[in-house]
Amino acid sequence: MKKIFFLAITSFLFSCGSTSTTTNGKNPNTELTQSDQKQISTEKENNSEPGFLVGKQDRKALEQEPYGNWFNDNYKSYALDNSTIEKLSPYLKDITIQAFMGTWCSDSKRETPTFYKILDASNFNYKNLELITVTKSKDTPEGFEKGLDIMRVPTFIFYKDGKEIGRYVEFARETLEKDILTIVSEQPYKHSYED
Numbered sequence: 001m002k003k004i005f006f007l008a009i010t011s012f013l014f015s016c017g018s019t020s021t022t023t024n025g026k027n028p029n030t031e032l033t034q035s036d037q038k039q040i041s042t043e044k045e046n047n048s049e050p051g052f053l054v055g056k057q058d059r060k061a062l063e064q065e066p067y068g069n070w071f072n073d074n075y076k077s078y079a080l081d082n083s084t085i086e087k088l089s090p091y092l093k094d095i096t097i098q099a100f101m102g103t104w105c106s107d108s109k110r111e112t113p114t115f116y117k118i119l120d121a122s123n124f125n126y127k128n129l130e131l132i133t134v135t136k137s138k139d140t141p142e143g144f145e146k147g148l149d150i151m152r153v154p155t156f157i158f159y160k161d162g163k164e165i166g167r168y169v170e171f172a173r174e175t176l177e178k179d180i181l182t183i184v185s186e187q188p189y190k191h192s193y194e195d
Contacts, residue, residue: 052102052103052104052133052135053067053103053133054133054134054135054140054141055132055133055140055141055142055144056130056131056132056142056144057131057132057133058131059116059126059131061133062103062112062113062116062131067103070109070113071109071112071113072113073113074109074110074113074114075113075114075116075117078113078114078117080117080118080121080177081175081177081178082121084175084177084178084181085118085121085122085177087181087185088118088122088177088180088181088184089122089123091181091184091185092119092122092123092124092184093125094160094161095128095158095159095160095165095184096128096129096130096158096159096160097128097129097130097156097157097158097159098130098132098148098156098157098159099112099115099129099130099131099132099154099155099156099157100132100133100134100138100145100148100150100153100154100155100156100157101131101132101133101134101153101154101155102133102134102135102136102138102153102154103133104136105153105154107152107153107154107170107171108153108154111154111170111171111176112154114176115154115156115176118176118177118180132144132145134150134153138150138151138152138153151169151193152169152170152193153170154168154169154170155167155168155169155170156168156180158180158183158184160184160186165183165184165186166182166183166184166186166189166191167183167191168180168183168191169191169192169193170191170192170193171192172192173189173190173191173192179191
């Protein structure tokens with residue numbers, strides 16, 4: 001009896017470990033409109049609720065429930081370093097950014113709202129930002145992360161003239177503003193996991 005119980009529990013645990021499913025931009029219950037496809041599906045991994053976003057997103061997706069709970073609170077509560085923001089603003093004019101984050105990730109929940117608050121205060125042109133939400137495996141059905149070595153989230157990749165000039169990974173060396181300033185002013189910078 002103990003062996004049967006042990007086997008049943010073991011089978012259940014292993015079956016829960018990799019049950020993620022992606023909708024590849026399609027909702028199995030309804031036909032998606034073109035605008036719905038832009039904001040890729042919600043993926044549920046291991047039956048976690050309320051699910052999480054996967055694919056290209058815009059800020060509005062993060063500001064709405066259930067993500068708005070943490071996004072809006074963390075955005076409001078962050079105190080900006082205004083002297084660093086003043087220095088940062090001119091550099092951001094020539095910068096494009098790819099931001100990878102996970103709506104399931106505590107570091108992303110902390111850093112992404114702060115990142116947006118810094119960009120807002122810097123009058124950043126959001127046409128130059130691509131926000132990509134990833135699975136717990138740090139991937140997307142479309143492969144937006146391919147070739148970019150996304151190992152941890154959030155990862156904010158900064159480009160100038162189409163070339164990567166640096167990336168911010170997971171947490172700050174100093175502060176998010178100061179780290180971004182160091183990157184975009186093309187000063188020597190190593191993210192938190194670089195040697």
